[in-house]
Amino acid sequence: MSNLNTLDFIALEVFRRNYLKWVQDVKLHLTAKNLRLAIEEETDNPVSEAKKANAMIFIRRHIHDALQTEYLAEEDPRALWFTLADRFDHQKDIFLLEARHDWQHLRFQDFKFVHEYNY
Incomplete structure (x- = not known):
């Protein structure tokens, strides 16, 4: 019975803080359980109702x-x-823009910007 209360990884929060990590964890676990087709785009091979129920x-x-x-x-x-x-x-769009901005304004030793360091 204690098995029912343990999660394989942290649950998706309401405030979206862990969505990107959660997506990767769910995809990996569903792939390991051979259930990933239940969430992917529809293909020629229909997914059984049992697999859909397990994925849900x-x-x-x-x-x-x-x-x-x-x-x-x-x-x-x-x-x-x-x-x-x-x-x-x-969130991908938000974090990607922030990461690109931070990377462009990162300073290395005597160089002001990354692109100067690369040259």
Whole structure:
């Protein structure tokens, strides 16, 4: 019974702080369990209902309780996956811009900027 309360990794938070890491963890675990096709784009090979149910259980176990309640009516793991992506996926754009800005303004020893250091 204690097995039910332990998570494989940290659940997705409501405030989006861990979405990028959560996505990678879910993809890896679903791949290991041979369930990744349940969240991928539709292919010629349909996914069985049992695999969809297992993927849905896995995803729901690893999201915050408030998100579980909000998406309670969602029954398809692929639809839930894309709904969560629409809600949280903009973080890539935000972090990428910040990282690029920081990298361009990083100083090395006697050089003001990275591009000067590279030359």
